[in-house]
Structure formats: structure tokens, C-alpha cells
Amino acid sequence: MNxxxxxxxxxxxxxxxxxxxxxxxxxxxxxxxxxxxxxxxxVDADFIDRNHSKARxxxxxxxxxxxxxxxxxxxxxxxxxxxxxxxxxxxxxxxDLTCELCYPYSCRNYSILVEFLRKSRSDRYGDSSQGGDTxxxxxxxxxxxxxxxxxxxxAYSGLFSKPEKVRVHLQLAxxxxxxxxxxxxxxxxxxxxFEPADLALFANVECDHVVVFDVGQGSASASxxxxxxxxxxxxxxxxxxxxxxxxxxxxxxRPPGLSLEAGGAKAVFLSHWDTDHWAGxxxxxxxxxxxxxxxxxxxxxxxxxxxxxxxxxxxxxGGRLVLLSPPSSAVQEVPxxxxxxxxxxxxxxxxxxxxxLVAAVECSIPVEQSIILPGDCDYRFFKHLQAxxxxxxxxxxxxxxxxxxxxxxxxxxxxxxxxxxxxxxxxNNKHGKARVRHPTAEAIELHSAWDHGGWRARPGFGAAGRNxxxxxxxxxxxxxxxxxxxxx
Numbered sequence: 001m002n003x004x005x006x007x008x009x010x011x012x013x014x015x016x017x018x019x020x021x022x023x024x025x026x027x028x029x030x031x032x033x034x035x036x037x038x039x040x041x042x043v044d045a046d047f048i049d050r051n052h053s054k055a056r057x058x059x060x061x062x063x064x065x066x067x068x069x070x071x072x073x074x075x076x077x078x079x080x081x082x083x084x085x086x087x088x089x090x091x092x093x094x095x096d097l098t099c100e101l102c103y104p105y106s107c108r109n110y111s112i113l114v115e116f117l118r119k120s121r122s123d124r125y126g127d128s129s130q131g132g133d134t135x136x137x138x139x140x141x142x143x144x145x146x147x148x149x150x151x152x153x154x155a156y157s158g159l160f161s162k163p164e165k166v167r168v169h170l171q172l173a174x175x176x177x178x179x180x181x182x183x184x185x186x187x188x189x190x191x192x193x194f195e196p197a198d199l200a201l202f203a204n205v206e207c208d209h210v211v212v213f214d215v216g217q218g219s220a221s222a223s224x225x226x227x228x229x230x231x232x233x234x235x236x237x238x239x240x241x242x243x244x245x246x247x248x249x250x251x252x253x254r255p256p257g258l259s260l261e262a263g264g265a266k267a268v269f270l271s272h273w274d275t276d277h278w279a280g281x282x283x284x285x286x287x288x289x290x291x292x293x294x295x296x297x298x299x300x301x302x303x304x305x306x307x308x309x310x311x312x313x314x315x316x317x318g319g320r321l322v323l324l325s326p327p328s329s330a331v332q333e334v335p336x337x338x339x340x341x342x343x344x345x346x347x348x349x350x351x352x353x354x355x356x357l358v359a360a361v362e363c364s365i366p367v368e369q370s371i372i373l374p375g376d377c378d379y380r381f382f383k384h385l386q387a388x389x390x391x392x393x394x395x396x397x398x399x400x401x402x403x404x405x406x407x408x409x410x411x412x413x414x415x416x417x418x419x420x421x422x423x424x425x426x427x428n429n430k431h432g433k434a435r436v437r438h439p440t441a442e443a444i445e446l447h448s449a450w451d452h453g454g455w456r457a458r459p460g461f462g463a464a465g466r467n468x469x470x471x472x473x474x475x476x477x478x479x480x481x482x483x484x485x486x487x488x
Contacts (some may be wrong), residue, residue, distance in 0.1 A: 001316075002309045004074040004158045005282045014157035016075055016166045019045040021173055021180055022140045023304040025076070026274065026352075028431050029083070031401070031440070036081045037431065041304025042142060042155075043184075044073035052179060067183065069312045074305055076156040076248055076275075077142065079168070136302040136352065139180045141173040159247040159279050184308045188321030190300055193332050198322065201266055201295065205238045205336045207361050210371045212394055212482045213260070214471040216246025216253030217426030217438070218276035220260060221373060221394060223336075223361060224483075237261055239342075240268040241359055241373045243291055245280035246426045253426020253472070255479065259284045262291045269344070270298035271375025272356030273307045282310075292317035299346060299357050300325040324357065329384040339363060347381040353397065354378050360387035367415050369487050376400075379408040389413040391420070392484035395447065398425040399439020399459070402446060411449040412467055416487040421450040423470040425460065427479065437474070 003014070020042040028037045051067040144150075150167035157164070173180065194202075206225035213220045222237035243260055246253035260280045268291055271277055281291040292314050300323035314321050326332065326346050334342040340363045347354045353376035362370040371392035374382060378396060380403065391413045396402060412419035425438045439459045444452050453465030460474045472479040 001313055002070050002072060002074060004306060005310065005313065006158065007160050007283060014073060014161075016077075016144055016155040016157070016164055017044040017046060017073060019141060019143045020075060020077075021045050021048055021176060021305075022077065022142050023138070023184075023302075024136065024140075025304055025306075028436070031436055034083055036083050038079050038081060040077040040079070040140070040142065041306050042075040042077050043305035044075075045141065047071075047073055048176075048180070048183070069309045070316075072305065072309060073157075074309060076306065077153050077166075077168070078155075078249070079151055079153045079170075137181065139173040139177050141171050141176075143169040143171070145169060154249070156248050159275070159282060160251055163249070184303070184305050186298075186300065186303060186308060186311050186321070186323055187315060188298075188311060188323045190323045190325065192326055193324070193330070194334055198295075198297075199334060202239070202334050202336060202342060205266060205342075206338060207238065207336055207340050208338075209486075210241075210361060210373070210392060210484045211237075212422045212424055212471060212484070213280075214255055214479050214481050215244055215258060215260075215280050215424070215426075216255065216472070217250035217398065217429040218244030218246050218254075218280065219271075219375065219394070219398065219424045220244050220277075220280050221424075222265070236263060237265045240265055240291065240294075242271050242277040242375060243268050243280045244275075244277040245283060246429070247275055247279045249431075250276070250426055250429050253429050260291060262289050262294065265291065265294055267295040267297060269357065269359055270296055271358070271373070271377070272299055272352050273301050273303045274352060274376060275306070277375065278310065290317060291319075293319050295320045295322065297322050297324055297357070299323070299355060301352055301355065303352075331385055336361070339365065343385060343387065345382055345385045347377040348384070349378065349381040352376075354381040358382040358385055360385060362388050363486060367413075367487060369413055369416065371484050372410060378402045379404040379410075383408065391416045391418070391487050393419075393421050395421060395423050395439070395443065397438075398429075399423045399443040400436075401440050401442040404446065406446055406448065409447055409449065413487065418485070418487075419450075419467055420482065420484050421447060421468050422482045422484070423460075423468070425470065425472055427472045427477075428474050439470075 022040040022042040025041040026039040145167040150169050153166050153168050155164045155166050207223035209224040211224050219242045222240045225236045225238050311321055331345045344359045347356050349355050356375045356377045358374045358377050360370045360372045368388045369391045370388040372387050372390050373394050374396045376397040390410045423439050444459045450467040451465035452468050454462050455464045469482045
């Protein structure tokens with residue numbers, strides 16, 4: 001197992017390398033729209049270059065030598081940019097290479113940063129015509145500065161490690177694009193839909209409840225068999241819908257001793273490849289009772305080195321990875337035990353969140369009802385799922401600001417007295433220089449059809465309303481799993 005995932009070696013400090021190859025992992029815009037926190041998925045450039053040299057074997061180069069993913073030095077890097085200065089770059093009014101944004105970038109790299117401005121405009125104004133999302137396939141070279149020159153950044157050598165402050169330069173890895181893309185492509189079986197073997201795996205899945213687990217700032221839920229209140233009380237997880245946990249800057253939001261029970265679970269249905277939706281699988285030591293030994297269903301997305309290393313870890317532990325890429329707007333129905341049905345689709349958006357897999361568990365007795373699990377996908381991008389009226393809804397993206405309108409949000413089941421809107425988040429979570437905290441006021445307002453009680457004034461603080469539940473809250477230690485029961 002790669003040391004980046006090793007919870008039990010978290011005390012080992014690995015210094016950020018002199019240079020790394022990286023893909024953008026996430027872009028998060030502050031509430032004011034003035035700053036953008038850009039996260040990079042980084043691999044030690046020297047490690048890759050040395051492997052590249054071995055693979056060349058002369059003048060005829062082919063990427064036919066797979067690097068050792070267990071020994072590969074991996075890092076998570078966060079850099080904060082000012083979108084105010086990005087506008088100056090876009091308008092060609094900044095010629096001073098010592099300004100906060102430009103130095104030490106050269107003019108030919110301005111286009112890299114303008115992508116982040118387009119992302120900020122798209123998030124702030126809902127202007128998808130502006131280009132919106134950054135190109136996830138582009139590779140950068142991040143060079144560590146030996147002095148005070150360069151942009152200040154925060155680096156993590158592991159999911160559970162302490163942060164390191166570094167200064168870096170950013171440039172395009174122009175010559176390495178093809179090589180890196182070939183090395184860092186997700187392994188696994190690629191399918192357009194569930195095949196007969198997959199349908200057979202789900203045929204005996206019971207779903208007496210759905211439990212949203214308290215994993216800190218992350219997301220993990222599961223269909224539960226038996227009449228247990230929650231898995232750790234005595235029920236059995238059948239299918240996990242995400243298996244995340246709080247990591248990196250939000251690792252302190254995890255409850256002490258957290259471990260996701262694998263046991264008799266048949267599969268993990270991964271909504272998308274953001275780390276806080278799969279990192280919980282690394283909280284237990286690898287072995288027979290590990291989620292890494294299960295079948296994982298995930299979208300076929302462009303990812304970075306850490307994600308590919310994690311996928312390799314599934315294969316190394318005897319698990320199976322199925323990468324799903326259904327036709328646009330297609331919906332698949334998968335029969336479960338007891339007359340219930342799993343319906344799933346892929347979001348129609350362009351970025352990792354909004355092109356993720358969305359699931360709804362449905363039943364028709366005594367009334368038509370559903371429990372909707374959207375991952376981080378915005379509502380406007382999975383309207384084609386057409387789920388039945390919900391008695392349970394997990395809020396996308398932990399209560400972050402979304403681009404949907406209130407008309408896009410499913411309303412509580414009209415015949416259910418105990419419909420639950422669930423926010424999965426960690427206490428006092430933070431995101432970027434502006435310290436954005438989930439759930440946001442914008443998310444509360446968007447879901448106004450659900451009774452938020454005191455959360456309308458102070459999102460995430462104290463008790464919420466009758467319909468609303470959180471896996472945590474900010475002002476005290478009130479936290480725990482949330483069980484969603486069927487209307488009976």
C-alpha cells in the first residue's frame with residue numbers, strides 16, 4: 001500500500017519534492033468570489049522521470065513500464081489565488097511580474113490562470129457559457145522554491161498527515177502530457193451499464209434502511225439489512241453509497257476511532273472520485289474485512305495520481321473496479337430484494353462533481369417513495385433520474401453552494417410525516433482562505449421547502465428543524481449517524 005494512504009504510518013513526514021507533476025483536483029471559490037482555492041494532485045517528478053528513462057530502452061519510446069504505485073511519492077497541494085487579479089490578467093492590464101498573481105509566472109502561462117477565473121464566474125453567476133470548468137486532463141509541473149519567491153501553498157504527504165508550508169512555481173508540463181496521461185488512467189473494467197453478473201450481485205441486497213454515517217467532512221452511507229437503527233448497532237451494510245471521511249485540512253472533523261465496517265457488504269457504489277468520498281476505505285488495516293476487497297462501481301472520470309494509486313490498491317487487495325459511462329441521460333433500474341429497486345444515472349455536467357453517479361433506492365409499498373443519494377452532483381444535472389417523491393434526501397456536496405434553482409430541488413414526500421433531509425458534514429469544517437463552512441446559507445435557502453428550524457439563521461449550529469438532520473453541528477459535540485426509514 002502506498003504510504004500516502006497509510007493511517008498507521010501517519011507520523012512519518014515526507015518532504016514535498018523539488019518538482020512534481022500535477023493535475024487540478026478541485027477548484028473552490030470563496031463566497032465573495034474574490035479568491036479561488038485550487039487543489040492539485042501531485043506525484044514526485046523525479047520518480048516518474050526515472051521510470052520514464054528505464055522505459056525508453058533506446059530511441060523507440062513507449063509507455064510500457066508501469067511505475068511502482070506502492071513506492072510512488074504522492075502529495076495533495078492547495079494554493080489560493082486572487083480572482084480579482086485574475087481579471088487583470090485576463091484584460092491584459094497587468095505587466096508587472098512582481099504582482100501577487102503573476103510572479104513568478106511567465107506570460108505564456110496566463111491562460112492557465114484564466115481557467116480558474118472562468119470557473120469562479122461560472123460558480124458565482126451561474127454562467128456556464130463562460131467556459132466554467134477547468135480542463136481536468138491538463139498536466140502541470142510544480143516546482144518548489146528554495147527561498148521566499150513563489151506562491152505560498154499547503155502540502156500534505158498523506159491523507160492523515162500534518163500540513164507542510166511550501167512555496168512553488170506553476171507551469172505547464174508541455175512535454176509530458178501524453179506520457180502522464182497514459183500512466184495515470186484508471187484501471188478496471190469499463191461498462192456502459194450493469195451486466196448480468198452485476199445484476200445478480202445486487203439481486204439479494206436488502207434495504208430496510210439507509211444510514212448516512214458520521215464520517216466528518218465527507219460522505220458515506222449504506223443500505224442496511226435487518227431492523228437495526230444503524231450498522232454499528234447491529235445492522236449489516238449491504239451496499240455502500242460512497243465510503244468517504246474527513247482528510248487533509250478537514251481530517252480533524254472525523255469522529256475518533258472511525259472505521260467503516262466491510263463485513264458482508266457486497267459492493268461500493270462510488271458517486272465520483274473526490275477523496276472525501278472514498279478515503280474512509282483506508283481507515284481500517286487492509287485484510288479480509290476491508291472495503292478494498294469488494295466490487296467498486298465508479299464513473300469513468302479523468303483523475304490524478306492519488307486516485308489511480310487508490311484504484312490500484314483495490315485490485316491489489318482482490319477487489320474489482322467497474323468503471324461506468326452510460327449513454328447521456330440514460331437511467332438503469334436494478335432490482336433489489338423485497339421488491340425495492342435501485343435506479344441510477346450519471347450527471348450531465350462537465351466537472352467531476354456534476355458528472356458523478358447519482359442513486360435512488362425506491363419502493364412502491366405502501367406508497368411510492370425514494371431515498372435519493374446524489375454524491376456532489378447538483379440537482380440540475382440529474383433531472384433525468386426522475387426519482388419518486390423522497391422520504392430521504394442526502395444534500396449534495398455537504399451543503400455547499402449549488403447552481404440549481406429551488407424548483408430543481410425535490411420536495412418532502414407529501415404523505416410522509418418523517419421525511420429526512422440530511423446534511424453530511426464535519427464540525428467546524430473549513431475550505432480555503434475565506435474559511436467557507438458547510439452547510440452554507442445559500443444551501444439552506446435553496447432547500448427552503450424542508451423545515452430547517454434554527455438553521456435558517458445559523459446553518460449548522462444547534463438543532464435543525466423537524467425535517468432536517470445533520471451528521472454533526474458546529475457549536476457542540478452533537479453528532480452521529482442518521483437513519484432514514486421507509487414510510488410504512
